Amino acid sequence: MAHYYCEWCGAVHQSVQSLVNSSCPRSPSKKHTLYEGSEKSQYTCKYCGAKGQSLRGLVNSTCTKSPTKYHQRHCRKMAVQETVPPTKTA
Numbered sequence: 864m865a866h867y868y869c870e871w872c873g874a875v876h877q878s879v880q881s882l883v884n885s886s887c888p889r890s891p892s893k894k895h896t897l898y899e900g901s902e903k904s905q906y907t908c909k910y911c912g913a914k915g916q917s918l919r920g921l922v923n924s925t926c927t928k929s930p931t932k933y934h935q936r937h938c939r940k941m942a943v944q945e946t947v948p949p950t951k952t953a
């Protein structure tokens with residue numbers, strides 16, 4: 864059976880439609896956002912490197928480095944635009 868996870872709160876739904884149409888307490892858009900990564904045995908916070916046995920467990924633990932105060936495990940680039948400064952040619 865397929866499992867679809869919210870990348871913000873770790874909620875699990877059995878269809879993408881059900882997931883993205885449910886409200887999310889953690890998401891900036893107020894709706895769950897599909898976590899598009901593969902299921903892993905361990906998840907790592909992209910801000911502080913904390914590890915969790917489950918996506919849900921990780922994203923529901925507080926993080927000192929994250930802007931949302933919770934660990935986050937994003938697998939894709941979305942709202943956060945990481946601007947890379949142009950490399951200077953010497």
Ligand SMILES: [Zn+2]
Binds near residue numbers: 886896
């Ligand atoms: Zn959610």
Ligand SMILES: [Zn+2]
Binds near residue numbers: 908929
């Ligand atoms: Zn963290």
